[in-house]
Amino acid sequence: EITKGINGLEKVTLREIHGSSVEVYLYGAHVTSWKNEQGEELLFVSSKAIFKPPKPIRGGIPICFPQFSNLGPLEAHGFARNRVWAIDPDPPAFPPNVNATNRVFVDLLLKPTEEDLKIWPHSFEYRLRVTLGPAGDLMLTSRIRNTDGKPFTFTFAYHTYFSVSDISEVRVEGLETLDYLDNLKNRERYTEQGDAITFESEIDKIYLSTPTKIAILDHEKKRTFVVRKDGLPDAVVWNPWDKRAKAIADFGDDEYRHMLCVEAAAIEKPITLKPGEEWKGRQELSAVPSSYFSGQ
Numbered sequence: 001e002i003t004k005g006i007n008g009l010e011k012v013t014l015r016e017i018h019g020s021s022v023e024v025y026l027y028g029a030h031v032t033s034w035k036n037e038q039g040e041e042l043l044f045v046s047s048k049a050i051f052k053p054p055k056p057i058r059g060g061i062p063i064c065f066p067q068f069s070n071l072g073p074l075e076a077h078g079f080a081r082n083r084v085w086a087i088d089p090d091p092p093a094f095p096p097n098v099n100a101t102n103r104v105f106v107d108l109l110l111k112p113t114e115e116d117l118k119i120w121p122h123s124f125e126y127r128l129r130v131t132l133g134p135a136g137d138l139m140l141t142s143r144i145r146n147t148d149g150k151p152f153t154f155t156f157a158y159h160t161y162f163s164v165s166d167i168s169e170v171r172v173e174g175l176e177t178l179d180y181l182d183n184l185k186n187r188e189r190y191t192e193q194g195d196a197i198t199f200e201s202e203i204d205k206i207y208l209s210t211p212t213k214i215a216i217l218d219h220e221k222k223r224t225f226v227v228r229k230d231g232l233p234d235a236v237v238w239n240p241w242d243k244r245a246k247a248i249a250d251f252g253d254d255e256y257r258h259m260l261c262v263e264a265a266a267i268e269k270p271i272t273l274k275p276g277e278e279w280k281g282r283q284e285l286s287a288v289p290s291s292y293f294s295g296q
């Protein structure tokens with residue numbers, strides 16, 4: 001279903017028969033809402049978010065491509081998040097090994113314009129498939145093809161803003177003992193201690209070569225988000241905390257308490273595609289009651 005969202009920007013709504021839903025703006029191919037069967041919102045979008053090009057939407061799932069952060073010459077996080085994508089009216093079917101029953105999806109497409117080629121001189125075709133699965137899981141699959149005559153290199157992230165009850169009640173499992181680059185310390189390399197990660201101040205870290213599964217446990221909500229990823233070795237964890245939050249115009253001063261970014265990413269080892277080659281990167285999100293796991 002395609003409707004007009006905030007400021008008349010077009011959005012696609014996917015609904016699954018058991019009641020879960022997802023909203024994707026064509027502006028940025030930006031997922032701005034993911035609701036479970038009870039209708040609870042699982043993603044954070046700032047009350048100050050500006051739904052107006054060229055400003056990217058604060059919250060949800062911005063796509064960082066072809067550059068993560070300011071690690072290169074482009075604007076922060078690249079330009080995919082502030083371009084208007086197209087809907088593919090005739091998307092390819094799922095491969096035979098995927099059970100397509102009760103899956104709803106939309107394919108969004110991005111190709112560079114003449115103007116884009118001036119700032120990043122590489123022609124590509126980007127297909128983002130947003131799928132809502134039968135258990136309310138949200139799957140994002142990116143396929144990026146080099147349609148140019150020469151190789152190109154990029155970094156990437158699904159900059160996912162999870163909604164949490166209170167950041168002080170949250171812990172993240174799956175990143176213990178890993179190496180990370182600390183963005184608050186000139187991206188120097190450190191090694192994480194052995195305990196689950198908890199939050200009491202600003203954090204902006206790029207965990208390197210992580211396991212494919214990361215869990216975000218929200219003790220107060222009794223909810224666990226599970227992030228599964230494929231083709232995306234790294235994981236960014238970000239919370240601006242109070243001081244930096246005040247410096248972000250489209251972010252409420254106290255909103256840092258209710259969000260946490262955990263982002264499946266490919267940063268440390270940029271992806272290179274030769275002419276004709278395609279890269280695939282997937283992020284799969286599920287939200288389950290914490291009691292689902294033993295011992296919690």
Ligand code: TA6
Pocket residue numbers: 056069076077159183204236237238261263
């Ligand atoms: O993913 C973490 C990060 O790169 C932080 O350094 C912080 O700047 C954040 O993303 C938000 O970036 P944005 O350009 O959306 O303000």
